[in-house]
Amino acid sequence: MKYYIIAGEASGDLHASNLMKALKEVDSEPQFRFWGGDLMQQQGGTLVKHYKELAFMGFSEVIMNLRTIFKNISFCKQDIKKFDPDVIIFVDYPGFNMRIAKWAKNEGYRTHYYISPQIWAWKENRIKKIKRDVDQMYVILPFEKDFYTKKHDFPVHFVGHPLLDAIENRPPVDPGSFKKQHGLDNRPVIALLPGSRKQEIEKMLTVMLSITQDFKDYQFVIAGAPSQDEEFYESFMKGSNISLIMNKTYDVLSISHAALVTSGTATLETALFKVPEVVCYKGSYISYNIAKRIINLDYISLVNLIMNRAVVKELIQNDFNSKNLQTELHKILDEDNRKRIFEDYYELEEKLGGNGASKKTAQLIYKNITA
Template sequence: MTDYLANASDDIMGQRIFFSVGEPSGDLHAANLIQCLKRIDPSTRVRGFGGSKMIQAGLDLDFDLTSMAVVGITEVLPKLREFFRIADIAEGCFKRGEVDGVVLVDFPGFNWHIAKRAKKYGLPVFYYLPPQLWAWGGWRVKKMKRYVDRVFCNLPFEKEWFEDRGVSTTYVGHPFFDSIANTPLDSKFIARWRDSGRLQVAVLPGSREHEVHRIWPMQLQIIRQLAHEFPEVEFLAATLKDSHALWCQSQLSASDQGLPIHIFSSKTSEILELCDCTLMKSGSVSLEVMARGKPAAVMYHVSDMTYAIGKMLVKCQYMSLPNLMAQAPLMPEFLSHGAIHSRSSRRSIEAITQEMVKLLGDPQYRQLQRQRLRELASLTAKSGATQTVAQNILTDLQPRLELRRRNRLEMTPVDANPVDANPFGGNAADSRRAKAA
């Protein structure tokens, strides 16, 4: 951890906020929130669990939780012991009085434990990008009510749902629209690929490594069929990380070398801006697809166990966010489970291919889908969520900050020895022990 001792006399007077973020998309939104918090109050200090984007925004990292992003029962069980060890790191910070409040972003299976431990020490807890309890596992709202002080919800209907169940909730909109509005596109990249004069399909295999490993082989089968039927079409694949792009490239066989496939990392927005339609794994990027008005076929693949449990628990009709917001299948969805060569996967690949053939071969259908998405975007794609959340968090934590400032002013010169201070509370020895944990 960063050595703050030289600046402790100044930094200790700002808010000290702990973040717990376990998803790559959450890393992006939390990074934007951290930047906004620091713009409003530069003395704000943040630490906790997150990823590379949060570190760049100013997070003092305790553990890179995004490296452990998992989905489904079968993926979680092998890592349970490690998750509890990480939660113990957070509790140590809470116990030593090193933070003033806790911000949770998505990742509910783990973050419930962080919320419970934070409340054990009387810390305010905020949930940003809350779990979709209205879709499945509605009984978990009792945990939300018990352990979370305020929920910042992102979908229009969520506020009423949470408040009807006694949860303090503020509707702020979705931060993905802030990211779209605030991130400039690579104009040179767009100019380079726009000149191709061909129909272009964006291919999005997901943001987690295990998702890419499941989805890309299925997408590759679809691409092979489409390339045969539409030789004038080219496919631009967008991955989150360089390692994902390299893995996707490695899966191309010798017979694939003539396929018009181009794989890039960190160019998702540019590729979506260019494309005529999208073949994508379900995820929050569907909001950007909607905002840019790009017709899409959405695919989702899970293990057999996750599928069986989901059939019993999931109550909502759709899985992609634009469809949930519209309560209509603006983006046709295709769910499969089991091995890539399972009957379910084969059926899904066939159905997705048919939908993509329709999008590529019927300009009127493609335009209709584009128009429906743009109509929804005009109602929902509003920026400003991140600023609203930051202002609310700092306002809610202000009484605790004022109390800490008063207590510091009342301290004796011996108590206020700056050599032993650190910006998250406790003393230097405690800080070193926290780092070692």
């Protein structure tokens, strides 16, 4: 079968690569053509565009790059026609993917969506387009099943969260050897995860680094995103003793005692590694004020959203400053607080529905397109 897969971010690259691996187990001769990244490329097939060319953050940044976005949409449609796939699989990235889905449905292609757009957070009226343009939806958060099926009468498949598989299937890391290999000492590690896009890293990392001198009993390690170059991070690190480890976020988390994490998928990844964290977010003034008016959520981190209560502290916009960050980091280093966080993390993992998301999704897709 011929699969055309569109993932536009680092997290999509991870989950789509695991889905491709699972599809190869149910389909003996799969052909892949895709938008994604290095992890997908390792599974074989043809990479059309790398997500590094596609990542625009926030409302104002998207508006500034509209011309590029529309060129990519036009090119994508032409590329799909040439490949003529048996199914198109959309992985998150809704602003782009929903536009392609509308066109693809009209052209008669099968449209499958893995990792739902977060319409429960904003733009709930997108449900009309999803019902019209998406043949099959595979959701990964436990509350999404009820949101779609009960609230909007649109049947979906809850497959569990693919992060459980990604974390469980990774090679084990020996903390001592890893620290030695990367020039770390024996002090406990505090991981810094400032995001994956240049715009957010610039906003987040400066504040994160501003408090490191107040915690001399710990060593801070920046987990560099695969979408950025080492030189970009080094421009923030001049004169500091902070370590930078590129493209090994899971390895860094596996040896970490605590973490400062930019809101996004990384908040859930950190929790699944059982690392107490402070969740941070600061957007541009324009983007934040637009978002505040249209997003109707009590929390911004996936951890708190899934648990429906404040398991981890969120420092948002003006609350994200050196003083607050220092205070909250002290709190998650306290043993009594850590015990409570660990108990909540184990409950969170149970809510996510167990392992096998990629395998379940691959089986459902293959069964549907060969029926």
